Amino acid sequence: MKHIMLTILLGLMFFSGCGKSLEKTNIVFSYGKVSVAETMVLNDLVKEFEDKNPQIDVVLQELPSNIDLQYKYYSESFEQKLHKPPDVLCLDIMLFPQLAKKEEWLSFVEWFFKDKDKFFPGALEGCTYQHGIYAIPWSVDGGVLYYRKDLLKKHGFLTPPKTFDELINQARTIILSERCYGFVWPGGNSEDMVCTFLEFLWGNDGILVTGNEVLVNSLWGRESLQMMADLIHKHGISPQSVTTMDNVAAVNAFTSGNAVFLRGWSYSGPSIFSNPSLKDKAGIASMPCFNDKEKKSASCLQSEVLAINKHSKYEKKAWLLVEFLTSEYAQRKRAISINKAPSRMDLYNDPQIKSNAPVISELYPVFMQLQPRPITQQYSGISKVVQGYVRDVLIQKLTPEESLKKATEDIEKVFQQQ
CATH class of the missing domain: 3.40.190.10 (Periplasmic binding protein-like II)
Incomplete structure (x- = not known):
């Protein structure tokens, strides 16, 4: 009996152990x-x-x-x-x-x-x-610069532009004899436009905010915003329609052969490069920066x-x-x-x-x-402020100075609401 009871006990222990091992x-x-x-x-x-x-x-x-x-x-x-x-x-x-x-x-x-x-x-x-x-x-x-490498080569440019001045020069040269825009980018009210502005700003050593301090109303901020507006109204390499473009519209303009340069997202690369009309014609590079040798390109994460x-x-x-x-x-x-x-x-x-x-x-x-974009719980509010005031400059409703002064005041209010 003891032996039987022991066997049963050992069996119960065995199955109990198995049960635990199978949990x-x-x-x-x-x-x-x-x-x-x-x-x-x-x-x-x-x-x-x-x-x-x-x-x-x-x-x-x-x-x-x-x-x-x-x-x-x-x-x-x-x-x-x-x-x-x-x-x-x-x-x-x-x-x-x-x-x-x-x-x-x-x-x-x-x-x-x-x-x-x-x-x-x-x-x-x-x-x-x-x-x-x-x-x-x-x-x-991240944000990237797509370009028509066939058109750059045709017009004697060996490399894509590293600075905005180089981009302006290349685009103006090419569109003189090609029926297309020079540079398309998302300039309509959207998060894509904010990211594009940040890449201009960072490429000029500017800062939007740090902590709860708003730093965008600076020489670097004003220069960055002025450059975006000048691409449309002074240099004529970006069409007025960029002020209503989102990322999809900008990509479509490029893939349909209507632009030399595009500010887009890296995730669009496979579809752009597989587009039959752009086979072996498109390239990808970093976004340009400003001319100072200390300035570096930036890509929005x-x-x-x-x-x-x-x-x-x-x-x-x-x-x-x-x-x-x-x-x-x-x-x-x-x-x-x-x-x-x-x-x-x-x-x-x-x-x-x-x-x-x-x-x-x-x-x-x-x-x-x-x-990365500012890592703050107030970012969505900041983004809405930036969208409005950047677009006001792009459509010549405000100057960069007026825009960034108002943007600073409104972003400070966003921080006060936390």
């Missing part, structure tokens, strides 16, 4: 709705992660693509407790500051992050809030970042997922499969990416110049 942790990964192709790659990566980590099940939670609706959901989850917050959050870089400001929402991931020196500095800066890293860049995009719920019961396991998704392997797969530009610098020399995603491999110099 799985559910890690919820939330993300904004993306394309079918991108969803398929995400599913593949999650499956590979689960195969490597059989104790973890990843539950994918698709949110609306609109970042305002995403913020509403996270607010309802973290503050109002209407939903269970996810363990890992995939965020648009524009949404990151709004969540990071809530100090109880996102985990301080710098404790885990051992290879941050392998990521683009500007992308990491975009994940930094109050001197700490609260997210990991998953992919990067757009990025996907991964963050961890500070209150997740499974913070370390959540980090394993983030670590895998931001690994060289996962980023290489996304680059080759869906043209997602990696946030890891080393991958820009990767033979597979050079072979399968050649546009991405050309972007390393641009991404070394990445700068």
